[in-house]
Amino acid sequence: MQHYPILSIVTLFLGAFLTVIFGSKNETVRKFIALVASSISLILVLMLIKPVMIENNVIQYWMGNWRPIHDWAIGIGLEVDSLGLFFGIIAVVTIFLSIVFSFRYTEKDSETDKYYVLFLMLSGSVLGLVFTGDLFNMFVMIEIMTFAAVGLTAFRNYQEGALEAALKYLVLGSIGSSLVLAGTITIYSQVHTLNMAQISALLFNNLTPSTLFAFALLLAGYSLKAFVVPFHPAAPDAYMSAPSSISMAFSGMVNKAGVYAIIRLVYVLYHAMSFKSIQLLLIIIGTITMFVGVTMALAQNDFKRLLAFHSISQIGYVITAVGVSTALGLTAGLYHALNHTLFKGLLFLTAGAVFYATGTTDLNKLGGLAKKMPQTAAVFLIGAFSISGLPPFNGFVSKWLVYQATYQANLAPVTIVALLVSVMTLASFIKVAQSIFFGQMPKEFENVKEVPLSMRIPMWIMAILCVLTGIFPNFVTKYLISPAVSAALNVGKYIDIMMGNGYAEKILGKPVEIPAVDYVLAGYWNPVAWLVLFALLLLAVTIVAVAGGFNTASLPVDGDDSKYEVFFGGEANEYSHVKGNDLFWGLKYDLRHYFGFMHDAHSGIINDYALWAIFTTTIFIVYIFLLVP
Amino acid sequence: MSNNRKVKDVIVKTAADLFTPIALVLGFYIILHGHLSPGGGFQGGVLVASAVILIYLGYGYSEVSKRFNMEFIKKNEALGAILFTVFGLAGILYGSVFFTNVFVGIGNVGDLISSGTIMFMNDSVGYKVLTGVGFLILLMIGLLAPDNEN
Incomplete structure (x- = not known):
């Protein structure tokens, strides 16, 4: 059991290296290697659920057996607590389904060995990021993740804009990595250790200007990896140009890796959630993120670009809920992170299926595909209902928790924005459904066929998971969410497991209290009644x-x-399909000044986006210096 | 421009002839003695890979592209990575944890073969870096090459 985390990471990397040697000629071999590596990793991580989630253990693993000497961490350690494992489960499920989907999806592409190599590296780095207990290791993993993601963005380089998107991602991702590196070395220069448990203990009640500066840099860097709003412009381009299975991985785990790092940073590393100002900062950037994301999505004409902006918007929900910092808020955030992986993965897969069948994702060219692709249309509707928050699908549960958490924290304006965003999400998915699956079918799509079985299976699995997590919220909360929430709040245990019992008490100077987590929360709605x-x-x-x-x-x-x-x-009657552009023209006309401003702001020039990133980082630094202690 | 002329510069060629073996020997020495002396797999690997640049400077792209098989180098880079992982996994096989140094007791301290698997991990890193950096350099000078030589 102790070896499972490292083996699950190593398997994926080993699979990537083996694909280089054996998979370059034969298509079957590389698919086989990718499938075996991802299934082994999936099984190993799922086997950790029982000891970590249910029995509430924390796995510590010192590489090369370099244990701490005289209470000082000298080696690299893995530490898998429920929070890390929660994101690990999200990652491995995404990896497995995405690999299965890509078998047929990439059959028209050449050189898919590079695809599988980069995909397995991306997967391994995300797992490494969520399982590691070492701050510098997190940087290394996020660097591997960024470069693999850049390569995968440019995989279909014959498509218009793919190389441009990759360049944008490369520049912005490198700015993010540099910020993370700068923050990491600043912390190291202050506390002389890289082990996160020890840093957490040493930074408790011991914030100096240098460590606050490092906090601002790390927060900005990881926010860039999670694509929260001022840092987001690389995301839509990258999600649009990458193959759909990769877009699913981006929104399912690459985004989540950034969210995980933010949670780890603010809750565990800096104990920062006791500061009102940090809570406010996260809530503000989360609210802006969800609003800007959804309004930009309303104006899009490409299926995948629209989904990408929704992805940004849903991450805004997660960040807002995490910023509320009560147990309920964190529950809402993690639940929404899980649901976002499921429904957005599903929606990206349907986008991939539509692209596979028709060769385009342009909303103004498609129409009436429900007759030809009934199963894709069905799973799309499940995904769309879930993301819009209709009962009894999973989006409803987590959005309800977000509303409740923000309202109970006396943040009614945020609740109202969240509701508005939810309505606009529904509106834009009505537009997508109308312009792709319903209405009249253009002549050129009369020979379109349903996608093959191996592409439908991952979609149906995702759809079923969407329904299940919506119908059994108590079950999900009990076995997945609440252990992760208590792990995020119980910093003392995180420190003690790694550094030896009593270390936290010695450094923190007081007994480590285990915060009581109250779960009388999800009972406000009864999914079974709705189902009936x-x-x-x-x-x-x-x-x-x-x-x-x-x-x-x-x-x-x-x-x-x-x-x-x-x-x-x-x-x-002649062909008179209502195109995606034609819907909601009134709303777009009324808000033309806002949309005009956003249109001008998203200029597509990398220099502008880099400037936004640097500017926002500066604001973070100034905000934190002025308001935190 | 200068790319198109035949390389006939005797001084550069002689220097390349002279320094290539030195770079190779020094590089392999640093890789092999990574566990004993300063340096290690990465530094030595980069030194060995610099031999590619020396050959390019002395003999031009056509010679380099004749001498090196890029596909072969790419596969060997992956082999280096696999070897490194396998030596890391040896720690688990011998009942300890990942990356544990096993077979430590063999040999006298200071000998070449004396420090267990850490030496072989170092060598795999060296192999991966020399093939990886060598591949990168080949890729870059391939882009510099004029089209008629490709």
Whole structure:
């Protein structure tokens, strides 16, 4: 059991290296290696659920057996607590489903060995990031992650904009990595250790200007990796140009790695959530993120670009809820992180399926695909309902928790913004559903077929998980979320496990209290009742529909009646699909100043985006210097 | 421009002839003695890879592209990484944890073979770096090469 975390990381990296040697010629071999590596990793991580999540152990693992000497950490250690494992589970599920999906999805691409090599490196680095207990190791992993992600963004380099997107990601990602590195070395110069448990103990009640400066740099760097708003502009381009299985991995785990790092930083490393100003900072950037993300999404005309902006917006929910910093808020944030992985992964997979079948994701060219791709349309609707927060799907639960957490923390304006954002999310998914799956079908898509089984299976798994996490919130909360929440809040245990019992008490100078986590929360809504209601409604509609009998012969059938004759019923209707652009034009017209401003702001010039990133970092530094202690 | 002319510079060529073996020997020495003396796999690997640049300076791109098989180098880089992982996993196989140094007792302290698997890990890093950096250099000078030589 002790070796599972390191083995799950090593397997993925080893799979990547083996693909280079054996997978460069044969397609089957590289698929086999990728499948085996990701399944082993999935199984190893899932086997950790019992000891870590249920029995509440924390796994500590000193590489090369270099244990602390005289209470001083000298080696690199892995520390897997429930918080790390929670994000680890999210990552491995995403990896596995994405790999299965990409088998058929990438069949038209050449040189897929490079795809699998980079994908396995990306996966291994995310797992390494969430399992490590060493600050510098986090930097190394985030660096591997960024470069693998940049390579994968440019994988379809024949597509317009792929190389440009990769360049943007490269520049902004490097700024993020540099900020993280600068923050890490500043901390190291102050406390002379890189072990996160020890740093956490030494920084308690001991914040100097240098460590605050490091905090601002690390917060900005990891926010850039999570693509919160002023740092976001690389994300839509990258998500749009990357293959859909990669976009799923980006929003499912690369984003989440940044979120994980932020939670680890503010809760564990700096104990910063006791400061009102840090809570406020996270809530402000989270609220801005969710609002800007969703309004930008409303104005998009490309399926994947729209999903990318929604991804940014949903990360805003997570950051806001994490910033509320009560147990309820953290529960809401982690639950929404889990749900976001599921439904956004599902939506990106449907985008991939649409692209696979039709060759485009442009909302103004598509239409009426539900007849040709019924299963894709069905899972898309599940994903769209989930992200819009309709009961009984999972988005409802976590969004409800976010509303409740923000409202109970006396942040009613934030609750209102969150509700508005949810409404706009629903609106933009009505637009997507109308322009891709419903309405009239353009002539050129008449021969479109449903995607193959190996692409449908991951989509259905994601869809079923979306429904299950929506119907059984108590179960999910009990076994996944609340252990992770208590791990994030119980810093003393995190320190003690790594540095030896009693270390935290000695350094912190007081007994380590274990915060009581109160879970009388998700009972405000009962999913089963809603499910029964929906079933009843469905039954009623069915009864009404069949009450007239199944005899439809009396109805006029198109084509053989006089309806279309000239001078009688007019002419046969021409192709008149309502395009994605045509919906919500009123809203867009009313808010034209805002949209015009956002349009001008997203200039597409890397220099501007780099300037935003640096400017926001400066604001973080000034804010933290002025307001924190 | 200068890319198009035949390389006939005797001084550069002689210097390349002279320094290539030195770079190779020094590089391999540093890799092999990484556990005993300053330096190690990375530093030695970069030194060995610099031999590619020396050959390029002396003989031009056509000679370099004849001598080196990039596909082969790429696979050997992965081999270095795999070897490193396997030596790391040896720690688990021998009942301890990942990256544990096993077979420590063999040999006298200060001998070449004396410090267990850490030496072989170092050598794998050296192998990975010399192939990896060598591949990068080949890639870069391949981009510098004029089209008619490709």
